[in-house]
Amino acid sequence: QLQLVESGGDLVQPGGSLRLSCAVSGDIFSYYAIGWFRQTPGKEREGVACISGSGSVATYGDSVKDRFTISRNYAENTVYLQLNSLTPEDTAIYYCAARKFGDCSAYYVSLYAPWGQGTQVTVSS
DSSP: OOEEEEEOOOEEOTTOOEEEEEEEESSOGGGEEEEEEEEOTTSOOEEEEEEOTTSOOEEEOTTTTTTEEEEEETTTTEEEEEEOSOOGGGOEEEEEEEEETOOSSOOOGGGOOOBOOOEEEEEOO
16 A cells, blocks of 8 residues: 655745655555645645656646756655745645556646645745
């Protein structure tokens, strides 16, 4: 059974950077597109970035384009999300989720399972 575990969330000042990790185990890593989502209280979960199983395709939400970078390491079975130029509006719980044999064409939450437990990112001075 596939499992995802996020880490790397922290308190950071505006303009700062963080790298989030999503460790994947329990199945063949390259079978899964991995998406990063974020959520704040009272709002719907927002798609942030996605990387295909092969690593050849990466997509980004409009609000993070040119600031965030997604990558994956096949030796470590881990997907990374580099967050740069952070603003208070990036404060959220960040989740990673898997889509078996899927692509990164859409960020519909219902297309992804399972999900990790989330990691908190807080951007504040």
